[in-house]
Amino acid sequence: MGEGEYTVILVQSTSHALRGEQVLGRAGLSCKLIPVPRALASDCGACLRVARSDREAADQALRAAGLVLEGLHDI
Amino acid sequence: MIYFDNAATSWPKPEPVVDAMSHFLREVGANPGRAAHHLANESGRIVYEARESVAALFSAPDPMRVLFGANVTQALNLAIKGFLRPGDHVVTSGIEHNAVMRPLRALEEQGLRLTVVPCSSQGWLDPGNLEAAIETDTKLIALNYASNVVGTIQPVAEVGRIAKRKGIPLLVDAAQAAGALPIDMQTEGIDLLAFTGHKGLYGPMGTGGLVVAPDFDLDRLAPLLLGGTGSHSEQEVQPTFAPDRYESGTLNVVGLAGLLAGVRWVQAQGVNALHGREVALTQRLIEGLLSTEGCEVYGPLDAEAQTATVSFNLRGVDCGEVGLRLDQEYGIMCRVGLHCSPAAHRTIGTFPRGTVRFGLGAMNTIEDVDVALDAVRDLAGE
Numbered sequence: 248m249g250e251g252e253y254t255v256i257l258v259q260s261t262s263h264a265l266r267g268e269q270v271l272g273r274a275g276l277s278c279k280l281i282p283v284p285r286a287l288a289s290d291c292g293a294c295l296r297v298a299r300s301d302r303e304a305a306d307q308a309l310r311a312a313g314l315v316l317e318g319l320h321d322i
Numbered sequence: 323m324i325y326f327d328n329a330a331t332s333w334p335k336p337e338p339v340v341d342a343m344s345h346f347l348r349e350v351g352a353n354p355g356r357a358a359h360h361l362a363n364e365s366g367r368i369v370y371e372a373r374e375s376v377a378a379l380f381s382a383p384d385p386m387r388v389l390f391g392a393n394v395t396q397a398l399n400l401a402i403k404g405f406l407r408p409g410d411h412v413v414t415s416g417i418e419h420n421a422v423m424r425p426l427r428a429l430e431e432q433g434l435r436l437t438v439v440p441c442s443s444q445g446w447l448d449p450g451n452l453e454a455a456i457e458t459d460t461k462l463i464a465l466n467y468a469s470n471v472v473g474t475i476q477p478v479a480e481v482g483r484i485a486k487r488k489g490i491p492l493l494v495d496a497a498q499a500a501g502a503l504p505i506d507m508q509t510e511g512i513d514l515l516a517f518t519g520h521k522g523l524y525g526p527m528g529t530g531g532l533v534v535a536p537d538f539d540l541d542r543l544a545p546l547l548l549g550g551t552g553s554h555s556e557q558e559v560q561p562t563f564a565p566d567r568y569e570s571g572t573l574n575v576v577g578l579a580g581l582l583a584g585v586r587w588v589q590a591q592g593v594n595a596l597h598g599r600e601v602a603l604t605q606r607l608i609e610g611l612l613s614t615e616g617c618e619v620y621g622p623l624d625a626e627a628q629t630a631t632v633s634f635n636l637r638g639v640d641c642g643e644v645g646l647r648l649d650q651e652y653g654i655m656c657r658v659g660l661h662c663s664p665a666a667h668r669t670i671g672t673f674p675r676g677t678v679r680f681g682l683g684a685m686n687t688i689e690d691v692d693v694a695l696d697a698v699r700d701l702a703g704e
Contacts, residue, residue, distance in 0.1 A: 259554075259566070260551065260552065260553030260561065261355035261356075261552055261553065262366070262386065262553070263386070264366075265366045265367055265369070266385065269370065280358055280363045280366075281358055282357070282358035283358075289556035290553060290555055291356065291552060291555045292356070292357075292358065292552045292553050292555075293355075293357075293358035293363065294358075313386075
Protein backbone atom coordinates (compact mmCIF):
# COMPACT_ATOMS: atom_id res chain seq x y z
CA MET A 248 0.00 0.00 0.00
CA GLY A 249 1.30 3.44 -0.90
CA GLU A 250 1.75 6.47 1.33
CA GLY A 251 -1.50 8.43 1.72
CA GLU A 252 -3.70 5.59 0.53
CA TYR A 253 -5.57 5.18 3.80
CA THR A 254 -6.69 7.15 6.80
CA VAL A 255 -6.58 5.57 10.24
CA ILE A 256 -9.22 6.82 12.66
CA LEU A 257 -8.54 6.38 16.36
CA VAL A 258 -11.55 6.13 18.67
CA GLN A 259 -11.82 5.66 22.41
CA SER A 260 -11.88 1.87 22.47
CA THR A 261 -12.56 -1.25 20.46
CA SER A 262 -16.22 -0.97 21.51
CA HIS A 263 -16.30 2.40 19.80
CA ALA A 264 -14.43 1.07 16.76
CA LEU A 265 -17.10 -1.59 16.40
CA ARG A 266 -19.81 1.02 16.64
CA GLY A 267 -17.90 3.07 14.08
CA GLU A 268 -17.80 0.08 11.75
CA GLN A 269 -21.61 -0.15 11.91
CA VAL A 270 -22.03 3.59 11.43
CA LEU A 271 -19.74 3.69 8.40
CA GLY A 272 -21.36 0.60 6.91
CA ARG A 273 -24.77 2.22 7.16
CA ALA A 274 -23.36 5.36 5.55
CA GLY A 275 -22.18 3.26 2.61
CA LEU A 276 -18.51 3.68 3.48
CA SER A 277 -16.25 0.67 3.60
CA CYS A 278 -13.77 0.36 6.43
CA LYS A 279 -11.57 -2.18 8.12
CA LEU A 280 -10.95 -2.81 11.79
CA ILE A 281 -7.19 -2.92 12.35
CA PRO A 282 -4.95 -3.05 15.42
CA VAL A 283 -4.02 0.45 16.58
CA PRO A 284 -0.65 1.21 14.91
CA ARG A 285 1.93 1.47 17.68
CA ALA A 286 3.30 4.63 16.12
CA LEU A 287 -0.02 6.38 16.64
CA ALA A 288 -1.06 5.25 20.10
CA SER A 289 0.01 2.83 22.78
CA ASP A 290 -3.38 1.10 22.89
CA CYS A 291 -3.90 -2.62 22.46
CA GLY A 292 -7.29 -2.43 20.77
CA ALA A 293 -8.69 -1.78 17.35
CA CYS A 294 -9.23 1.32 15.26
CA LEU A 295 -10.81 2.05 11.90
CA ARG A 296 -9.07 2.27 8.54
CA VAL A 297 -10.85 3.91 5.62
CA ALA A 298 -9.79 4.84 2.11
CA ARG A 299 -8.07 8.21 2.05
CA SER A 300 -10.78 9.43 -0.32
CA ASP A 301 -13.45 8.67 2.32
CA ARG A 302 -11.65 10.58 5.08
CA GLU A 303 -14.01 13.56 5.25
CA ALA A 304 -17.20 11.55 4.79
CA ALA A 305 -16.13 9.07 7.48
CA ASP A 306 -15.16 11.88 9.85
CA GLN A 307 -18.57 13.48 9.44
CA ALA A 308 -20.54 10.24 9.75
CA LEU A 309 -18.71 9.16 12.91
CA ARG A 310 -19.03 12.54 14.61
CA ALA A 311 -22.72 12.71 13.66
CA ALA A 312 -23.18 9.39 15.49
CA GLY A 313 -21.68 10.92 18.61
CA LEU A 314 -18.35 9.10 18.50
CA VAL A 315 -15.36 10.84 20.03
CA LEU A 316 -12.49 10.75 17.51
CA GLU A 317 -9.05 10.70 19.07
CA GLY A 318 -7.21 11.28 15.82
CA LEU A 319 -7.23 10.91 12.04
CA HIS A 320 -3.94 9.89 10.49
CA ASP A 321 -3.11 9.40 6.83
CA ILE A 322 -0.86 6.42 6.28
CA MET B 323 -43.60 -32.22 31.75
CA ILE B 324 -44.75 -28.65 32.22
CA TYR B 325 -42.27 -25.86 32.95
CA PHE B 326 -43.97 -23.05 34.88
CA ASP B 327 -40.84 -21.48 36.38
CA ASN B 328 -40.26 -18.87 33.68
CA ALA B 329 -40.27 -16.06 36.24
CA ALA B 330 -37.04 -17.58 37.59
CA THR B 331 -35.60 -18.28 34.15
CA SER B 332 -37.27 -18.92 30.84
CA TRP B 333 -36.98 -22.40 29.41
CA PRO B 334 -36.75 -23.97 26.92
CA LYS B 335 -34.85 -21.36 24.97
CA PRO B 336 -35.63 -20.68 21.32
CA GLU B 337 -33.45 -22.77 18.99
CA PRO B 338 -31.69 -19.70 17.49
CA VAL B 339 -30.35 -18.92 20.99
CA VAL B 340 -28.83 -22.38 21.36
CA ASP B 341 -27.48 -22.19 17.79
CA ALA B 342 -25.90 -18.77 18.32
CA MET B 343 -24.11 -19.91 21.47
CA SER B 344 -22.94 -23.11 19.83
CA HIS B 345 -21.75 -21.12 16.78
CA PHE B 346 -19.81 -18.74 19.01
CA LEU B 347 -18.06 -21.54 20.87
CA ARG B 348 -17.30 -23.53 17.72
CA GLU B 349 -16.49 -20.83 15.21
CA VAL B 350 -15.64 -17.55 16.96
CA GLY B 351 -14.49 -17.99 20.53
CA ALA B 352 -12.13 -14.99 20.68
CA ASN B 353 -11.94 -12.22 23.25
CA PRO B 354 -13.57 -9.01 22.02
CA GLY B 355 -11.77 -5.71 22.38
CA ARG B 356 -8.46 -7.28 23.38
CA ALA B 357 -6.94 -7.72 19.94
CA ALA B 358 -7.89 -6.84 16.40
CA HIS B 359 -7.54 -10.13 14.57
CA HIS B 360 -10.58 -11.18 12.61
CA LEU B 361 -12.01 -13.51 15.25
CA ALA B 362 -11.63 -10.86 17.96
CA ASN B 363 -13.42 -8.43 15.69
CA GLU B 364 -16.18 -10.97 15.01
CA SER B 365 -16.58 -11.47 18.75
CA GLY B 366 -16.68 -7.70 19.23
CA ARG B 367 -19.35 -7.37 16.56
CA ILE B 368 -21.55 -9.81 18.46
CA VAL B 369 -21.18 -7.70 21.62
CA TYR B 370 -21.87 -4.49 19.72
CA GLU B 371 -24.91 -5.92 17.96
CA ALA B 372 -26.21 -7.12 21.33
CA ARG B 373 -25.85 -3.54 22.61
CA GLU B 374 -27.76 -2.21 19.63
CA SER B 375 -30.51 -4.80 19.90
CA VAL B 376 -31.03 -4.15 23.62
CA ALA B 377 -31.00 -0.37 23.09
CA ALA B 378 -33.56 -0.68 20.29
CA LEU B 379 -35.82 -2.94 22.36
CA PHE B 380 -36.04 -0.35 25.15
CA SER B 381 -36.02 2.72 22.85
CA ALA B 382 -32.68 3.83 24.28
CA PRO B 383 -30.93 6.08 21.76
CA ASP B 384 -27.31 5.32 22.63
CA PRO B 385 -26.11 1.69 22.41
CA MET B 386 -22.85 2.70 24.12
CA ARG B 387 -24.90 3.28 27.25
CA VAL B 388 -25.95 -0.36 27.39
CA LEU B 389 -23.59 -1.55 30.14
CA PHE B 390 -23.39 -5.33 30.15
CA GLY B 391 -22.99 -7.36 33.32
CA ALA B 392 -23.79 -10.74 34.75
CA ASN B 393 -27.47 -10.20 35.55
CA VAL B 394 -30.05 -7.72 36.77
CA THR B 395 -28.80 -7.96 40.36
CA GLN B 396 -25.36 -6.75 39.32
CA ALA B 397 -26.95 -3.95 37.27
CA LEU B 398 -29.06 -2.85 40.24
CA ASN B 399 -26.01 -2.93 42.50
CA LEU B 400 -24.13 -0.77 39.98
CA ALA B 401 -26.96 1.75 39.87
CA ILE B 402 -27.50 1.82 43.63
CA LYS B 403 -23.95 1.58 44.95
CA GLY B 404 -22.42 3.49 42.06
CA PHE B 405 -24.76 6.45 42.32
CA LEU B 406 -25.83 6.87 45.95
CA ARG B 407 -23.82 8.34 48.80
CA PRO B 408 -24.31 8.38 52.59
CA GLY B 409 -26.90 10.99 53.51
CA ASP B 410 -28.82 10.65 50.24
CA HIS B 411 -32.55 9.95 50.41
CA VAL B 412 -34.15 7.24 48.26
CA VAL B 413 -37.78 6.39 47.63
CA THR B 414 -38.77 2.87 46.71
CA SER B 415 -41.91 0.72 46.79
CA GLY B 416 -43.17 -1.94 49.15
CA ILE B 417 -43.02 -4.69 46.53
CA GLU B 418 -39.34 -4.68 45.61
CA HIS B 419 -37.17 -7.75 45.12
CA ASN B 420 -34.19 -8.23 47.42
CA ALA B 421 -31.94 -7.30 44.48
CA VAL B 422 -33.09 -3.75 45.24
CA MET B 423 -33.81 -4.00 48.95
CA ARG B 424 -30.57 -5.60 50.09
CA PRO B 425 -28.23 -3.04 48.48
CA LEU B 426 -30.47 -0.24 49.77
CA ARG B 427 -30.63 -1.70 53.29
CA ALA B 428 -26.85 -2.13 53.29
CA LEU B 429 -26.38 1.52 52.31
CA GLU B 430 -28.91 2.50 54.96
CA GLU B 431 -26.44 1.22 57.56
CA GLN B 432 -23.91 3.66 56.09
CA GLY B 433 -26.20 6.66 56.38
CA LEU B 434 -28.55 6.41 53.42
CA ARG B 435 -32.13 7.42 54.22
CA LEU B 436 -34.78 5.18 52.71
CA THR B 437 -38.53 5.63 52.39
CA VAL B 438 -40.47 2.53 51.40
CA VAL B 439 -43.87 3.51 50.02
CA PRO B 440 -46.43 0.80 50.81
CA CYS B 441 -48.37 -0.83 47.97
CA SER B 442 -51.96 -2.12 47.94
CA SER B 443 -52.56 -5.77 48.80
CA GLN B 444 -52.70 -6.43 45.05
CA GLY B 445 -49.24 -4.96 44.75
CA TRP B 446 -49.93 -1.55 43.28
CA LEU B 447 -48.03 1.57 44.08
CA ASP B 448 -50.10 4.75 44.20
CA PRO B 449 -47.95 7.37 42.40
CA GLY B 450 -49.47 10.05 44.62
CA ASN B 451 -48.08 8.30 47.69
CA LEU B 452 -44.69 8.09 46.04
CA GLU B 453 -44.73 11.78 45.19
CA ALA B 454 -45.65 12.62 48.79
CA ALA B 455 -42.60 10.67 50.00
CA ILE B 456 -40.17 12.73 47.92
CA GLU B 457 -37.99 15.07 49.96
CA THR B 458 -35.72 17.93 48.95
CA ASP B 459 -32.64 15.70 49.07
CA THR B 460 -34.20 12.66 47.38
CA LYS B 461 -31.55 11.42 44.96
CA LEU B 462 -33.20 8.38 43.41
CA ILE B 463 -36.54 6.65 42.89
CA ALA B 464 -36.15 2.87 42.59
CA LEU B 465 -39.14 0.95 41.25
CA ASN B 466 -39.99 -2.58 40.22
CA TYR B 467 -41.60 -2.59 36.74
CA ALA B 468 -43.50 -5.79 37.46
CA SER B 469 -43.58 -7.94 40.58
CA ASN B 470 -41.76 -11.26 40.56
CA VAL B 471 -44.34 -12.64 43.02
CA VAL B 472 -47.71 -11.53 41.67
CA GLY B 473 -46.82 -9.91 38.34
CA THR B 474 -48.39 -6.55 39.21
CA ILE B 475 -47.37 -3.94 36.63
CA GLN B 476 -46.55 -0.58 38.18
CA PRO B 477 -47.58 2.78 36.67
CA VAL B 478 -44.00 3.41 35.56
CA ALA B 479 -44.80 6.18 33.06
CA GLU B 480 -46.71 8.09 35.72
CA VAL B 481 -43.83 7.73 38.18
CA GLY B 482 -41.49 8.77 35.37
CA ARG B 483 -43.43 12.00 34.90
CA ILE B 484 -43.20 12.72 38.63
CA ALA B 485 -39.47 11.94 38.60
CA LYS B 486 -38.87 14.26 35.63
CA ARG B 487 -40.89 17.05 37.23
CA LYS B 488 -38.87 16.74 40.42
CA GLY B 489 -35.56 16.24 38.62
CA ILE B 490 -34.89 12.91 40.32
CA PRO B 491 -33.46 9.94 38.38
CA LEU B 492 -35.74 6.92 38.06
CA LEU B 493 -34.16 3.47 38.37
CA VAL B 494 -36.39 0.65 37.15
CA ASP B 495 -35.91 -3.04 37.93
CA ALA B 496 -37.14 -4.65 34.72
CA ALA B 497 -36.20 -8.23 35.64
CA GLN B 498 -39.72 -9.51 35.04
CA ALA B 499 -40.80 -6.96 32.45
CA ALA B 500 -38.00 -6.88 29.87
CA GLY B 501 -39.26 -8.69 26.79
CA ALA B 502 -42.60 -9.48 28.45
CA LEU B 503 -43.99 -5.95 28.22
CA PRO B 504 -43.26 -3.08 25.84
CA ILE B 505 -40.77 -0.75 27.55
CA ASP B 506 -39.88 2.68 26.17
CA MET B 507 -37.29 4.42 28.32
CA GLN B 508 -37.89 7.77 26.64
CA THR B 509 -41.67 8.01 26.88
CA GLU B 510 -41.76 6.37 30.31
CA GLY B 511 -39.05 8.67 31.70
CA ILE B 512 -36.71 5.88 32.82
CA ASP B 513 -33.14 7.03 33.52
CA LEU B 514 -31.62 3.72 34.56
CA LEU B 515 -33.10 0.41 33.39
CA ALA B 516 -31.73 -2.78 34.92
CA PHE B 517 -32.52 -5.93 32.95
CA THR B 518 -31.62 -9.58 32.87
CA GLY B 519 -31.07 -11.61 29.74
CA HIS B 520 -32.36 -14.99 30.82
CA LYS B 521 -36.04 -14.35 31.47
CA GLY B 522 -38.27 -12.51 29.00
CA LEU B 523 -35.41 -11.89 26.60
CA TYR B 524 -34.91 -15.68 26.24
CA GLY B 525 -31.12 -15.48 26.42
CA PRO B 526 -28.90 -17.52 28.74
CA MET B 527 -28.13 -16.97 32.42
CA GLY B 528 -25.12 -14.78 33.13
CA THR B 529 -26.29 -11.91 30.92
CA GLY B 530 -27.91 -8.63 31.81
CA GLY B 531 -27.06 -5.02 32.24
CA LEU B 532 -27.92 -1.44 32.96
CA VAL B 533 -29.25 0.83 30.22
CA VAL B 534 -28.55 4.49 30.89
CA ALA B 535 -30.55 7.38 29.43
CA PRO B 536 -28.60 9.89 27.29
CA ASP B 537 -29.03 12.80 29.69
CA PHE B 538 -28.00 10.90 32.82
CA ASP B 539 -24.60 12.20 33.97
CA LEU B 540 -22.27 9.20 33.96
CA ASP B 541 -19.70 11.14 35.99
CA ARG B 542 -22.05 10.45 38.92
CA LEU B 543 -22.07 6.68 38.37
CA ALA B 544 -19.01 4.93 39.76
CA PRO B 545 -18.18 1.46 38.39
CA LEU B 546 -18.46 -1.58 40.68
CA LEU B 547 -15.28 -3.16 39.30
CA LEU B 548 -12.04 -1.71 37.99
CA GLY B 549 -9.60 -3.46 35.70
CA GLY B 550 -8.63 -4.26 32.16
CA THR B 551 -10.88 -3.04 29.38
CA GLY B 552 -8.65 -3.41 26.33
CA SER B 553 -8.74 0.36 25.93
CA HIS B 554 -6.22 3.01 27.00
CA SER B 555 -3.97 0.22 28.21
CA GLU B 556 -1.09 2.61 28.73
CA GLN B 557 -2.97 4.12 31.68
CA GLU B 558 -3.24 2.57 35.13
CA VAL B 559 -6.45 4.47 35.86
CA GLN B 560 -9.90 3.40 34.73
CA PRO B 561 -11.21 4.82 31.42
CA THR B 562 -13.85 7.50 31.94
CA PHE B 563 -16.14 6.63 29.04
CA ALA B 564 -18.98 4.13 28.61
CA PRO B 565 -19.21 1.26 28.17
CA ASP B 566 -15.55 0.49 28.95
CA ARG B 567 -15.60 2.20 32.35
CA TYR B 568 -18.23 -0.29 33.55
CA GLU B 569 -17.10 -3.46 31.79
CA SER B 570 -13.74 -4.43 33.28
CA GLY B 571 -12.72 -8.01 32.64
CA THR B 572 -13.74 -10.27 29.82
CA LEU B 573 -17.44 -10.18 29.04
CA ASN B 574 -19.61 -13.29 28.80
CA VAL B 575 -19.58 -13.18 25.01
CA VAL B 576 -21.01 -16.65 24.50
CA GLY B 577 -23.87 -15.50 26.70
CA LEU B 578 -24.22 -12.24 24.82
CA ALA B 579 -24.34 -14.19 21.54
CA GLY B 580 -27.30 -16.03 23.03
CA LEU B 581 -28.81 -12.80 24.35
CA LEU B 582 -28.53 -11.19 20.92
CA ALA B 583 -30.32 -14.16 19.37
CA GLY B 584 -32.92 -14.05 22.15
CA VAL B 585 -33.66 -10.35 21.69
CA ARG B 586 -33.90 -10.86 17.94
CA TRP B 587 -36.28 -13.74 18.53
CA VAL B 588 -38.43 -11.59 20.83
CA GLN B 589 -38.42 -8.76 18.26
CA ALA B 590 -39.35 -11.18 15.47
CA GLN B 591 -42.28 -12.54 17.51
CA GLY B 592 -43.19 -9.02 18.62
CA VAL B 593 -43.34 -8.01 22.29
CA ASN B 594 -47.00 -7.12 21.95
CA ALA B 595 -47.82 -10.44 20.27
CA LEU B 596 -45.96 -12.42 22.95
CA HIS B 597 -47.66 -10.38 25.65
CA GLY B 598 -51.10 -10.89 24.10
CA ARG B 599 -50.57 -14.64 24.03
CA GLU B 600 -49.44 -14.64 27.66
CA VAL B 601 -52.45 -12.54 28.68
CA ALA B 602 -54.78 -15.19 27.25
CA LEU B 603 -53.00 -18.01 29.10
CA THR B 604 -52.75 -16.02 32.31
CA GLN B 605 -56.44 -15.09 32.31
CA ARG B 606 -57.36 -18.74 31.80
CA LEU B 607 -55.07 -19.70 34.68
CA ILE B 608 -56.39 -17.01 37.03
CA GLU B 609 -60.03 -17.90 36.33
CA GLY B 610 -59.32 -21.59 36.76
CA LEU B 611 -57.59 -21.05 40.10
CA LEU B 612 -60.31 -18.69 41.33
CA SER B 613 -62.95 -21.32 40.58
CA THR B 614 -61.03 -23.97 42.52
CA GLU B 615 -62.45 -24.57 45.97
CA GLY B 616 -59.87 -23.81 48.66
CA CYS B 617 -57.54 -21.91 46.36
CA GLU B 618 -56.45 -18.39 47.35
CA VAL B 619 -55.08 -16.38 44.45
CA TYR B 620 -53.05 -13.19 44.93
CA GLY B 621 -52.30 -10.11 42.89
CA PRO B 622 -54.36 -8.08 40.42
CA LEU B 623 -56.40 -11.13 39.25
CA ASP B 624 -56.51 -9.44 35.87
CA ALA B 625 -54.14 -10.69 33.19
CA GLU B 626 -54.03 -7.27 31.52
CA ALA B 627 -52.70 -5.69 34.71
CA GLN B 628 -49.95 -8.20 35.39
CA THR B 629 -47.30 -10.34 33.78
CA ALA B 630 -47.78 -14.08 33.28
CA THR B 631 -46.79 -14.73 36.91
CA VAL B 632 -49.53 -15.94 39.25
CA SER B 633 -49.21 -16.72 42.96
CA PHE B 634 -51.63 -18.87 44.92
CA ASN B 635 -52.01 -21.11 47.95
CA LEU B 636 -54.20 -24.07 48.77
CA ARG B 637 -55.95 -23.45 52.06
CA GLY B 638 -54.33 -25.29 54.92
CA VAL B 639 -51.53 -26.77 52.82
CA ASP B 640 -47.86 -25.78 52.95
CA CYS B 641 -46.81 -24.25 49.63
CA GLY B 642 -43.68 -26.39 49.67
CA GLU B 643 -45.75 -29.54 49.77
CA VAL B 644 -47.89 -28.30 46.87
CA GLY B 645 -44.75 -27.58 44.83
CA LEU B 646 -43.24 -30.95 45.63
CA ARG B 647 -46.38 -32.88 44.69
CA LEU B 648 -46.91 -30.86 41.49
CA ASP B 649 -43.38 -31.80 40.46
CA GLN B 650 -43.29 -35.43 41.55
CA GLU B 651 -46.86 -36.49 40.76
CA TYR B 652 -47.75 -34.25 37.82
CA GLY B 653 -44.44 -33.18 36.29
CA ILE B 654 -45.24 -29.51 36.82
CA MET B 655 -42.27 -27.34 37.79
CA CYS B 656 -42.87 -24.10 39.64
CA ARG B 657 -41.35 -22.12 42.49
CA VAL B 658 -42.64 -21.95 46.04
CA GLY B 659 -41.74 -19.87 49.07
CA LEU B 660 -40.83 -16.20 49.35
CA HIS B 661 -39.21 -15.72 45.91
CA CYS B 662 -36.39 -13.50 47.30
CA SER B 663 -39.01 -10.87 47.97
CA PRO B 664 -40.13 -10.66 51.59
CA ALA B 665 -41.42 -7.13 50.98
CA ALA B 666 -43.79 -8.34 48.28
CA HIS B 667 -45.08 -11.15 50.48
CA ARG B 668 -45.69 -8.73 53.36
CA THR B 669 -47.58 -6.52 50.91
CA ILE B 670 -49.88 -9.29 49.69
CA GLY B 671 -50.22 -10.81 53.17
CA THR B 672 -48.35 -14.07 52.63
CA PHE B 673 -45.27 -13.47 54.80
CA PRO B 674 -43.72 -15.75 56.03
CA ARG B 675 -45.93 -18.46 54.58
CA GLY B 676 -45.04 -17.80 50.95
CA THR B 677 -46.95 -18.88 47.86
CA VAL B 678 -46.92 -21.30 44.98
CA ARG B 679 -45.85 -19.33 41.92
CA PHE B 680 -46.69 -20.29 38.35
CA GLY B 681 -44.50 -18.31 35.96
CA LEU B 682 -45.71 -18.80 32.41
CA GLY B 683 -43.68 -18.04 29.33
CA ALA B 684 -43.75 -17.93 25.56
CA MET B 685 -43.32 -21.68 25.20
CA ASN B 686 -46.36 -22.58 27.32
CA THR B 687 -49.67 -23.60 25.80
CA ILE B 688 -53.36 -23.62 26.73
CA GLU B 689 -53.00 -27.37 27.26
CA ASP B 690 -50.25 -26.73 29.83
CA VAL B 691 -52.58 -24.40 31.72
CA ASP B 692 -55.46 -26.87 31.62
CA VAL B 693 -53.33 -29.80 32.78
CA ALA B 694 -51.92 -27.66 35.61
CA LEU B 695 -55.40 -26.55 36.66
CA ASP B 696 -56.56 -30.18 36.77
CA ALA B 697 -53.57 -30.99 38.98
CA VAL B 698 -54.28 -28.10 41.35
CA ARG B 699 -57.95 -29.16 41.56
CA ASP B 700 -56.86 -32.70 42.39
CA LEU B 701 -54.63 -31.47 45.21
CA ALA B 702 -57.23 -29.00 46.47
CA GLY B 703 -59.89 -31.70 46.54
CA GLU B 704 -57.99 -34.00 48.88
